[in-house]
Amino acid sequence: MKNLFxxxxxxxxxxxxxxxxxxxxYPLVVYGAGKLFFPHQADGSLLVDKSGAVRGSAxxxxxxxxxxxxxxxxxxxxxxxxxASASSGSNLGxxxxxxxxxxxxxxxxxxxxxxxxxxxxVPADAVTASASGLDPHITPANAxxxxxxxxxxxxxxxxxxxxxxxQNTSGRDLGLFGEPRVNVMTLNFALDQK
Amino acid sequence: MNIHQWLELALYLGALxxxxxxxxxYLGRVFDANGRTWLDPLVRPLEKLTYWIFRxxxxxxxxxxxxxxxxxxxxxxxxxxxxxxxxxxxFLPLNPQNFPALSEHLAFNTAVSFTTNTNWxxxxxxxxxxxxxxxxxxxxxxxxxxxxxxxxxAALVRGIARHTAQTIGNFWVDVTRITYYLLLPLxxxxxxxxxxxxxxxxxxxxxSAKLIExxxxxxxxxxxxxxxxxxxxxxxxxxxxxxxxxxxVQGPMASQVAIKMLGTNGGGYANANAAHxxxxxxxxxxxxxxxxxxxxGSAMTYHLGRETKNQKxxxxxWSAMFAMCLAGILICWWAEAxxxxxxxxxxxxxxxxxxxxxxxxFGIMNSxxxxxxxxxxxxxxxxxxxxxxxxxxGLVPLFNIQTGEVIFGGVGAGLYGMLIFVxxxxxxxxxxxxxxxxxxxKKIESYDVKMVLLASVILAFVILGFTAWASVSDWGKSxxxxxxxxxxxEILYAYTSGAGNNGSAFAGLNANTxxxxxxxxxxxxxxxxxxxxxxxxxxxxxxxxxxxxxSAGTFSVSGVTFxxxxxxxxxxxxxxxxxxxxxxxxxxxxxxxxxxNLF
Numbered sequence: 001m002k003n004l005f006x007x008x009x010x011x012x013x014x015x016x017x018x019x020x021x022x023x024x025x026y027p028l029v030v031y032g033a034g035k036l037f038f039p040h041q042a043d044g045s046l047l048v049d050k051s052g053a054v055r056g057s058a059x060x061x062x063x064x065x066x067x068x069x070x071x072x073x074x075x076x077x078x079x080x081x082x083x084a085s086a087s088s089g090s091n092l093g094x095x096x097x098x099x100x101x102x103x104x105x106x107x108x109x110x111x112x113x114x115x116x117x118x119x120x121x122v123p124a125d126a127v128t129a130s131a132s133g134l135d136p137h138i139t140p141a142n143a144x145x146x147x148x149x150x151x152x153x154x155x156x157x158x159x160x161x162x163x164x165x166x167q168n169t170s171g172r173d174l175g176l177f178g179e180p181r182v183n184v185m186t187l188n189f190a191l192d193q194k
Numbered sequence: 195m196n197i198h199q200w201l202e203l204a205l206y207l208g209a210l211x212x213x214x215x216x217x218x219x220y221l222g223r224v225f226d227a228n229g230r231t232w233l234d235p236l237v238r239p240l241e242k243l244t245y246w247i248f249r250x251x252x253x254x255x256x257x258x259x260x261x262x263x264x265x266x267x268x269x270x271x272x273x274x275x276x277x278x279x280x281x282x283x284x285f286l287p288l289n290p291q292n293f294p295a296l297s298e299h300l301a302f303n304t305a306v307s308f309t310t311n312t313n314w315x316x317x318x319x320x321x322x323x324x325x326x327x328x329x330x331x332x333x334x335x336x337x338x339x340x341x342x343x344x345x346x347x348a349a350l351v352r353g354i355a356r357h358t359a360q361t362i363g364n365f366w367v368d369v370t371r372i373t374y375y376l377l378l379p380l381x382x383x384x385x386x387x388x389x390x391x392x393x394x395x396x397x398x399x400x401x402s403a404k405l406i407e408x409x410x411x412x413x414x415x416x417x418x419x420x421x422x423x424x425x426x427x428x429x430x431x432x433x434x435x436x437x438x439x440x441x442x443v444q445g446p447m448a449s450q451v452a453i454k455m456l457g458t459n460g461g462g463y464a465n466a467n468a469a470h471x472x473x474x475x476x477x478x479x480x481x482x483x484x485x486x487x488x489x490x491g492s493a494m495t496y497h498l499g500r501e502t503k504n505q506k507x508x509x510x511x512w513s514a515m516f517a518m519c520l521a522g523i524l525i526c527w528w529a530e531a532x533x534x535x536x537x538x539x540x541x542x543x544x545x546x547x548x549x550x551x552x553x554x555x556f557g558i559m560n561s562x563x564x565x566x567x568x569x570x571x572x573x574x575x576x577x578x579x580x581x582x583x584x585x586x587x588g589l590v591p592l593f594n595i596q597t598g599e600v601i602f603g604g605v606g607a608g609l610y611g612m613l614i615f616v617x618x619x620x621x622x623x624x625x626x627x628x629x630x631x632x633x634x635x636k637k638i639e640s641y642d643v644k645m646v647l648l649a650s651v652i653l654a655f656v657i658l659g660f661t662a663w664a665s666v667s668d669w670g671k672s673x674x675x676x677x678x679x680x681x682x683x684e685i686l687y688a689y690t691s692g693a694g695n696n697g698s699a700f701a702g703l704n705a706n707t708x709x710x711x712x713x714x715x716x717x718x719x720x721x722x723x724x725x726x727x728x729x730x731x732x733x734x735x736x737x738x739x740x741x742x743x744x745s746a747g748t749f750s751v752s753g754v755t756f757x758x759x760x761x762x763x764x765x766x767x768x769x770x771x772x773x774x775x776x777x778x779x780x781x782x783x784x785x786x787x788x789x790x791n792l793f
Contacts, residue, residue, distance in 0.1 A: 087466035089579035091702030124546030131469030178477020
């Protein structure tokens with residue numbers, strides 16, 4: 001019986017003592033190191049315009065629907081999509097009629113927007129909801145198909161635009177990891193800052 | 195399935211092989227109360243202070259019953275600690291978004307979930323949890339449940355390695371040393387690396403950003419009392435609104451994510467977990483997160499070999515795990531790369547595979563690889579949405595958990611789960627040749643086999659029992675997001691994930707209901723402690739036994755025959771138990787998808 005109480009007391013002390021170290025000291029050290037070495041990243045890689053206003057994060061997609069902008073992937077985050085405080089995928093399964101219908105609609109919209117023939121294969125990333133609903137990236141193939149539209153709407157040459165797309169494209173990390181990708185957020189932000 | 199992706203897969207597996215031995219050796223020093231490490235000058239004083247505060251004599255070991263009792267009280271007390279914080283969240287500091295307290299059932303489910311290393315989440319982190327809840331109530335269990343899992347495995351290995359001994363180690367010493375010498379130092383380095391990749395770590399309120407292009411959205415029109423207005427036909431009246439801000443999540447994420455991966459917890463800071471661009475910003479952060487979640491499980495097999503002075507046995511167990519891991523990766527990758535023929539008919543480029551619920555920076559290969567290894571381990575973090583996988587792609591994670599997560603497995607939990615199958619294999623091999631089964635010089639007797647069976651049937655009992663109940667009840671079916679066989683897969687996955695202490699989900703299922711929260715909470719408790727207690731009893735029993743010298747008739751626990759028999763046992767037990775349920779879920783769905791049936 002004495003042993004029983006001793007173990008309970010020890011468990012309480014251990015929980016509180018470890019809490020101080022693991023939930024107090026440890027996160028604060030990481031916080032301090034982040035502030036010191038990587039302040040931009042630790043604060044959310046925010047995009048700030050010339051007037052000093054925060055316009056978004058380089059890592060979180062916003063919606064773009066106008067012809068002047070590159071369009072991100074469809075989003076299921078929040079009721080209207082792209083809600084950066086409610087990340088989510090669609091969670092629709094492979095045999096879902098809702099997903100099938102949504103995809104058919106997106107494919108015909110994508111072809112119409114970008115003036116493509118009705119038999120052009122559409123890049124999968126352009127018509128599927130991302131896992132987070134906030135994927136800031138599209139594939140280079142998807143960006144390429146959007147270049148003529150954006151160039152026309154902005155009245156700039158396709159080659160000039162292609163160069164800007166290239167500047168906002170990342171290859172595989174260290175040449176090895178992941179997939180090549182175009183960041184829609186930094187690209188559209190740069191387009192407006194021109 | 196291009197050359198870059200094959201190369202990256204090879205790099206991942208190569209890195210896993212490379213860390214196994216050095217980390218395994220280090221684990222041995224951590225689990226030894228007198229072990230020396232290069233961290234001693236820094237950590238030793240803190241360790242001594244901790245024992246003094248806990249009133250623990252590190253030289254005094256415990257028998258299995260004392261060890262179990264300490265483990266249970268510690269788990270119970272820390273569970274109540276988390277429950278209390280979650281229930282009082284609105285009164286506590288570090289809550290800049292003023293989130294309300296959690297309901298009774300959600301707080302119960304969450305506290306159990308994190309205590310049992312499951313990290314099933316019935317809530318969306320970024321819209322539910324205050325910074326204090328994330329940083330203290332949840333993170334503390336990311337450390338504790340990992341340390342407890344490893345402590346149990348260390349005790350079981352001691353039981354196997356010792357003979358004619360009464361004790362299996364000291365629980366408090368194990369937990370303290372694992373935390374200070376292994377988890378905390380690795381997490382510090384890892385968390386800072388994650389920040390460098392773009393992960394947030396701050397205490398600011400959420401940031402409001404002015405949209406680069408403001409959007410027009412259609413919302414329901416409400417009357418003066420806030421009730422939706424409906425037209426003559428009963429449909430809600432919609433009106434256009436301009437949306438020009440985006441609310442960006444902030445908070446202490448990196449410190450939590452580092453231990454989430456390393457401790458195979460898997461509970462996301464944000465709802466989208468490791469798919470969220472803050473929570474897994476780059477393919478490089480993704481690679482190291484995947485390595486973090488499997489490396490300790492892999493190293494534990496080396497530790498087993500070293501402690502039992504039979505390194506071949508350690509590598510044989512490792513090989514069985516590796517073979518099943520690789521098979522799972524290839525099947526899942528192939529299924530996802532092949533994509534969905536119904537969607538391809540609509541005009542999607544066939545070469546792109548199934549991108550629904552995946553992120554561009556990871557692509558198909560990294561999504562399939564992550565899904566496979568997170569369910570090989572009891573991690574349950576996700577970088578893609580398993581619910582939207584093709585039927586066969588989604589079958590792999592489901593089956594991985596149903597094997598008992600013994601393919602490397604959770605930190606500690608993987609090894610002690612695998613040892614169940616090792617003992618069963620030895621037992622079956624013994625029956626086949628008509629000899630008393632032996633394991634590393636110890637006779638496996640009726641008591642030992644009973645304990646092993648107890649630990650192995652609990653999983654099947656809990657998963658199938660609750661799934662059957664939920665799929666014929668209104669409370670079960672009303673939470674489904676998908677109809678047809680995919681709906682059954684959602685329920686089956688939920689209880690599999692809960693009982694297996696994994697925590698990943700077919701996330702379309704709305705699990706935050708009193709019924710699901712409570713039944714899943716019970717499933718998690720039974721899956722964790724229903725397995726640990728018999729295994730600690732086994733550890734105690736093995737430690738007491740005498741060593742009998744090996745003879746010509748002794749079944750060897752290393753080499754190809756053993757590996758094949760071990761994998762066969764795992765597959766046989768998994769298949770016999772779960773095949774009927776899998777046939778009604780993912781397998782029938784696969785056939786229907788090919789035929790073009792939609793639901």
